[in-house]
Amino acid sequence: MQNKVQIISARKLDISNIEEAKKKWIDIFDFDFVQITYIKDNKILDKLYSNEDSFVFTSIHAINAIDDIEKLKTKKAYCIGWKTSLQAEKRWFEILWTWDNALELAKVINKTWEKKVCHLASNPRRNELYNYLESVNVQVETIEVYQKQLKPIKVDFAYDAILFFSPSQVEAFLEINKLPKDVICFCIWETTASYLKQKCTNKIIVSKKHSEEAMLKSLYDYYKINEK
Numbered sequence: 001m002q003n004k005v006q007i008i009s010a011r012k013l014d015i016s017n018i019e020e021a022k023k024k025w026i027d028i029f030d031f032d033f034v035q036i037t038y039i040k041d042n043k044i045l046d047k048l049y050s051n052e053d054s055f056v057f058t059s060i061h062a063i064n065a066i067d068d069i070e071k072l073k074t075k076k077a078y079c080i081g082w083k084t085s086l087q088a089e090k091r092w093f094e095i096l097w098t099w100d101n102a103l104e105l106a107k108v109i110n111k112t113w114e115k116k117v118c119h120l121a122s123n124p125r126r127n128e129l130y131n132y133l134e135s136v137n138v139q140v141e142t143i144e145v146y147q148k149q150l151k152p153i154k155v156d157f158a159y160d161a162i163l164f165f166s167p168s169q170v171e172a173f174l175e176i177n178k179l180p181k182d183v184i185c186f187c188i189w190e191t192t193a194s195y196l197k198q199k200c201t202n203k204i205i206v207s208k209k210h211s212e213e214a215m216l217k218s219l220y221d222y223y224k225i226n227e228k
Contacts, residue, residue, distance in 0.1 A: 005027070
């Protein structure tokens, strides 16, 4: 490649992935457009310890928010994303199923004959999982273990593409930035892409898996960069 490609990431990336991209003439400028705060409350821990249902982890933050998660009586969990699943396994959970988005995971939960699950969630959160499970009479107990706050950051330099990992990041970015029409948008899975389509007419490319590495592979494929 003769010219470097400049990329914005709406969340911080693994430094090794940024360094690998540099070798391919891609400069990634990563920011956290959403601030995560873990909720520390003994009442939350008491609720978790007394819970006997299977857990649902839709974010790795839900696992990291609990200091003494290994003390939980229930060791079974459903997860979104393989990194979330791997982190849950490290904390001694038996992973019943891992999927790439909330709606498809909810359909799996229904097929396993669960009557009730416990979702370790954020505030605010999206409703796809809840709406589907409610429609098939699966009860969801919600325990909020972390909070998300939009953190808009002004981007005042030219860039070729942007990586979005959640609808919240899209919302935070667009709060004070406008997407140039020629910027390519890469989204993690369909939920984020669907939300972005409501906000812009830019070209949107969706990663095939729910991971940072899958997002970067989509980027390399688009710019026809050899991954070796």
